[in-house]
Amino acid sequence: MxxxxxxxxxxxxxxxxxxxxxxxxxxxxxxxxxxxxxxxxxxxxxxxxxxxxxxxxxxxxxxxxxxxxxxxxxxxxxxxxxxxxxxxxxxxxxxxxxxxxxSSPSDPSIKITFPCGIFVDDNFDLYVADSGNNRIQLFQLGDSTGKTVAGETSSNPTTALDCPTGIVLDANKYLFIADLMNNRIVGSGPYGFRCLIGCNGQGSESHQLSAPWSLAFDSYGNIFVTDRNNHRIQKFLYIENSCGKFKIFL
The missing domain is CATH 2.40.10.500 (Thrombin, subunit H)
Known part of the structure; x- marks a missing residue:
């Protein structure tokens, strides 16, 4: 530690x-x-x-x-x-x-395949990184039917994912995802999803990732990423721009 x-x-x-x-x-x-x-x-x-x-x-x-x-x-x-x-x-x-x-339901909204990261919010709603289906599923408390909140099968298409494995919600209920095979971290915001880290392709430079598996925030808003194929933990600092409206990770 x-x-x-x-x-x-x-x-x-x-x-x-x-x-x-x-x-x-x-x-x-x-x-x-x-x-x-x-x-x-x-x-x-x-x-x-x-x-x-x-x-x-x-x-x-x-x-x-x-x-x-x-x-x-x-x-x-x-x-x-x-x-x-x-x-x-x-x-x-x-x-x-x-x-x-x-069970093995025919309804694709209920079935999950190779689930990885999970997150439960204060309402006890469950978010699942449904890696085998390239999406994030939301299961609200008491409801076995999932809603796709990120991925191409979303009712409101957001961002394409390829084997998402890690997921975190922040205090504003914005979603942050470790997009494993795309070697990046994506996050939602008031204007939808955007790439935050690893946006210039796979690699081992300080701004790059290779098969990021999971992520977490500290109390300051900094983000930590398990950069699996680079055998390291990467820390990216939270910085606000001059207008104080956007998050930037360096």
Whole structure:
């Protein structure tokens, strides 16, 4: 672990992990980690105040996306089973419920394929990076029918995506997407979607990306990107222009 603006490591959290595809950090500092161990798949939580691990979810495959909502419900994106499952963290029995993808429906708005990143907003609406269908699906609370909010199949075509894997909503409900095969980060705004990072093609320069997998914001609006094929984490600074209306990442 590193502090903001520092290259000095402040902590080292060690454990037995294999093929950890995703992590999620809560506001209190707890860390949730996907752990694909030899004898099964599970999600573990590192308790920051106690400096120890505990198992919080046993699953049938790796979680390619993790999210904890404001009600302490843990969501897992099971890419290889094309479904999203959840469990309530205060229930020690760790009962798992399927949220999306329980069957194989003919309605394409319900079916998801190889889901990756997930995000749950304060209304408990679920956003899914439906990577196999090149789109972002919104499943509102209690509704199994998805609405395409980004991708060519949207009712209001927005931007073409190619295997989106990461997704984040900001406080204004603007959508930010790691567009894996297009090697870029795109974001929505008052005038629709636009490319933010990696807009000049794939590469290893500081302004370029190669297969970005996930993204996250800090409290200052800076964006962090898992730049997978370049084997690095990239930080892009948030800057407002002179009118204070547009976001620019450098």
């Amino acid at each position: 590193w502090s903001t603006e520092s290259t000095n490591q402040i902590a080292n959290i060690s454990g037995y992990f294999e093929d950890a595809y995703s992590i999620f950090v809560t506001e209190n500092g707890d860390i949730f980690i996907d752990n694909d161990i030899e004898n099964g798949h599970r999600v573990e939580r590192w308790l920051s105040k106690e400096d120890k691990f505990e198992i919080v979810m046993n699953v049938s495959a790796s979680c390619y996306g993790l999210f904890v909502d404001i009600n302490d419900t843990l969501y897992c994106s099971l890419q290889h089973h094309s479904k999203i499952v959840k469990t309530w963290l205060n229930d020690k029995s760790m009962i798992i419920t399927v949220v999306v993808g329980e």
